Amino acid sequence: MSLTRRLFLRNSIATTAAFSGLATLAGCQSNAITGYLNQVRGYGPLQRDPASLFDLPRGFTYQVISTVGDEMTDGLLAPGDFDGMGCFSRDDGRLVLVRNHELNPGQAEVSPFGANNERIGLIDRSRVHDWTADGLPNLGGTSHVVLNPQTLEVEDEYLSLVGTYNNCAGGVTPWGSWITCEETTVGPGDAARVEHGYCFEVPSSATGLVEPVPLKAMGRFRHEAVAVDPETGIVYETEDEYAGSCFYRFLPNVRGQLAEGGRLQALAIKGRPGMDIRNWAETGSTVAVGDWLEVEWIDLDDVESPNADLWSRAVGAGAAHMSRCEGIYWGDGETYFTSTDGGPSHLGQIWRYQPSPLEGQPGEAGQPGRLQLFVQSDDPEIMERCDNICVAPWGDLIVLEDGNDDQYIRGVTPAGQVYTIGRNAASGPDGEKSEITGPCFSPDGSTLFFNIQRYPGRTFAVRGPWGDRSL
Numbered sequence: 001m002s003l004t005r006r007l008f009l010r011n012s013i014a015t016t017a018a019f020s021g022l023a024t025l026a027g028c029q030s031n032a033i034t035g036y037l038n039q040v041r042g043y044g045p046l047q048r049d050p051a052s053l054f055d056l057p058r059g060f061t062y063q064v065i066s067t068v069g070d071e072m073t074d075g076l077l078a079p080g081d082f083d084g085m086g087c088f089s090r091d092d093g094r095l096v097l098v099r100n101h102e103l104n105p106g107q108a109e110v111s112p113f114g115a116n117n118e119r120i121g122l123i124d125r126s127r128v129h130d131w132t133a134d135g136l137p138n139l140g141g142t143s144h145v146v147l148n149p150q151t152l153e154v155e156d157e158y159l160s161l162v163g164t165y166n167n168c169a170g171g172v173t174p175w176g177s178w179i180t181c182e183e184t185t186v187g188p189g190d191a192a193r194v195e196h197g198y199c200f201e202v203p204s205s206a207t208g209l210v211e212p213v214p215l216k217a218m219g220r221f222r223h224e225a226v227a228v229d230p231e232t233g234i235v236y237e238t239e240d241e242y243a244g245s246c247f248y249r250f251l252p253n254v255r256g257q258l259a260e261g262g263r264l265q266a267l268a269i270k271g272r273p274g275m276d277i278r279n280w281a282e283t284g285s286t287v288a289v290g291d292w293l294e295v296e297w298i299d300l301d302d303v304e305s306p307n308a309d310l311w312s313r314a315v316g317a318g319a320a321h322m323s324r325c326e327g328i329y330w331g332d333g334e335t336y337f338t339s340t341d342g343g344p345s346h347l348g349q350i351w352r353y354q355p356s357p358l359e360g361q362p363g364e365a366g367q368p369g370r371l372q373l374f375v376q377s378d379d380p381e382i383m384e385r386c387d388n389i390c391v392a393p394w395g396d397l398i399v400l401e402d403g404n405d406d407q408y409i410r411g412v413t414p415a416g417q418v419y420t421i422g423r424n425a426a427s428g429p430d431g432e433k434s435e436i437t438g439p440c441f442s443p444d445g446s447t448l449f450f451n452i453q454r455y456p457g458r459t460f461a462v463r464g465p466w467g468d469r470s471l
Contacts, residue, residue, distance in 0.1 A: 033423060035406060037381040042411060042419030043469055053458070055423040060464030063152055065097075065449070066145055068110055068457035074158035074208065075122045079103060079143065080110025082451035082459060084169030084225060084388065085438030086178045088204035094155065095147040095442055096204050097449060098178035099459065100167040103139035105132045105191055110457070111139050112159050129163030129200075129212035133190050140164040142180050142202050145459065149442070152461050160206045165196040168240065169225035169327060169388055169437070174233075175256045177203045179215075181223030183240055185308035197221055197308070199237075201258060217261040218250045219303045221310045225337070225388070227330040234360055236353070238325035238337050239311060245325050246314045247337065247353075249297060251360045265297040266311075266319035267353075270368060273318030279376065280323075281344040287373045289416070294368045295320075295353075320371075327389035327400070336374065336397055338386040343376045348386040350375040350397070350412065375416050382418050383410050388437050393445035394467060400450065402435035409436060409450070411469075419469075422462070428455035 032045035033055050043057040054062050070078040083100040090096050103110065113120040120137065130138045141164050146156035161167075161180060168183035178201070185197040198214035224240040233255035239245035252262035269275040270293070277293075279285045287293065298317050303310065315321045328337035334354045342349030356369040377383040384403035392398050397412040398421070409422040424433050434454040441448055448462045 035381065036408060036420045036423070037379065038419040039382060040413055040415075040417035040419050041469070042421065043465070046420065046423055049425050052425045054452075054460060054462075055425045056421070056462065056464070060422075060462055063461045064458050065147070065152060065154060065461050066157065066459040070157070072112075072143070072157040072159070076112040076119055076159050077114060078157065079112040079139065079141070079159070080107060080454070080457050082453055082457050083167065083437045084171075084180070085440055085449060085451060085459075086170070086172040086204070087440040087442055087449055088172070088176060088178075089149075089443045090146070090205070093149055095149050095152075097145040097147065097440075097459065098160065098202055098204055099143050099145060099438065099451070100170060100180050101139070101141055101143065102166050102168050102183065102453070103141075104166055104184075105136050105138050107139055108136075111137075112143075112162065113137065123159070123162070123209060127162065127209040127211065129161075130165070130192050130194050130196070131163070132192065138163045138165050138192065140167040140182065142167065142178065144204075144206060149444075152447070158207075159209060161200060161202050161210055161212055163212055164200060165192065168223070170199070171226035171228065171328065172440075173201075173228050173256070174230040176205065177201050179226045179228075179235070179258075181225060181237075183222050183224055185220065185222060185305075187306075187308075195220065195304075195306070197223065197305075199223055199226065199258075213259055215258050216304050217264065218258065219248060219264045219300070219310060220305045221308070224326045225328045227328045227335045227337075229330060229335070229355065229359070231333075232355075232359055234355075236328060236335055236337070238328045240324050240326050240340070241311055242324060244311055244315060245322050246311045246319045247322060247325055247351075249360070264300045264303045266300055266314040266317075267371065268296050268298050268318045269320050269371070270294040270296050274315050274321060276321040277373075278321065278323045278339070278342050279344055279349070279373075280342075280346065285344065289373050289376050291373055293371045295371050296365065296368060326387045329390045329397075331391040332395070336389060336391070338389055338399070340385050340387055340402060343378065345378050347377040347380055347384055349373060349377075350386055350389070350399070375412060375418065377418075380405070384408075386410070387435060388439055390439040390441065392466070393441060394469075396469075398439045398448065400436040400439055405433065407433045407436050409439070424452055426452065426455055
């Protein structure tokens with residue numbers, strides 16, 4: 001966001017040249033992919049990848065950075081179910097990807113320790129957050145991938161958090177850490193010995209397994225992702241719950257020190273307590289695309305929620321009723337987040353929240369923040385089930401899909417118009433297309449990183465003429 005267009009274009013041209021030895025997806029028009037629609041011109045038609053991994057427009061290149069099951073430099077195996085991811089720049093100039101693994105204890109075939117835990121002796125067992133009743137480690141967590149910024153060669157790769165459960169997405173912080181989120185509310189029983197459903201903080205500077213500390217004041221629910229306002233340190237949280245969900249904010253007691261506790265609140269529409277804004281055909285449309293709604297925030301109690309009922313209690317207290325809120329990312333003084341099955345056709349919504357000038361402070365009620373329905377899809381060829389998102393250096397949104405058919409990367413302009421950037425070309429054994437996850441850009445804006453979660457699961461880097469999209 002801080003790059004000038006001139007600097008961004010210069011970096012894009014330079015890094016594209018450095019990338020010329022990789023798999024270039026050039027081709028004639030006959031190679032073009034069909035089955036998607038653009039509302040505005042993007043980067044040109046998608047071209048079929050000869051390797052059948054990922055289809056991109058002409059002039060763009062990809063590199064596979066990491067694959068599930070690769071042996072990492074700590075001797076463990078790259079765990080499965082790659083999900084949310086953040087990119088950081090280290091003091092020595094190296095890039096660091098911090099990557100989530102949406103795993104539960106039953107997925108031993110993609111465990112970092114091997115299918116029979118034969119490599120578990122390589123770690124300090126006291127750093128495993130939780131175990132099953134049978135003494136097996138919970139497998140969710142994060143890994144670090146350290147890259148050469150020019151060649152994108154992996155120089156180091158290691159496990160950095162383990163023993164958590166279904167780590168879905170998360171978000172970067174302005175102070176250089178990654179917040180990883182458990183998308184579950186599993187409690188003590190066969191699969192766990194402690195309650196799950198929390199956020200954990202992992203420094204990008206970590207060189208191995210960190211001490212797992214659940215950030216309990218941020219709430220216990222089916223967490224998806226977070227975004228932090230760099231001006232205030234307030235953390236915004238999404239919830240991927242099917243029956244209903246809320247949009248939350250966390251006001252930390254100490255800015256930048258989330259483990260010190262704070263206050264959790266849920267967003268409500270001012271003057272419309274409990275308003276259902278899903279716009280489902282079966283519940284009725286209440287918000288039009290482009291509409292702005294003034295908001296207020298409701299204090300929540302019992303946020304560790306032993307009955308896993310936080311969202312329903314919040315809606316009962318007046319919070320807005322949403323569904324499956326997933327990806328979230330901080331933009332230029334505002335945040336965007338998705339509702340994967342919002343809208344009359346359950347094809348997805350993108351919301352935009354602009355905070356109050358007095359966000360979280362006395363007097364906020366007189367200058368309330370506001371929420372806008374930014375995009376709502378009614379055609380799966382334009383966008384189907386938006387999930388993880390990030391804001392591109394040129395100001396557009398990068399939106400990843402988790403739909404029923406083909407999975408695309410879409411771009412969304414500041415005017416809310418959608419165009420297509422790429423498509424997952426690989427399939428599973430039954431022809432399934434895995435979701436695309438974890439979008440993030442390198443700090444210089446030249447490289448888009450993302451994951452294909454399964455079959456077998458890969459981390460990609462894409463470079464190309466990002467600054468050349470014709471408006």
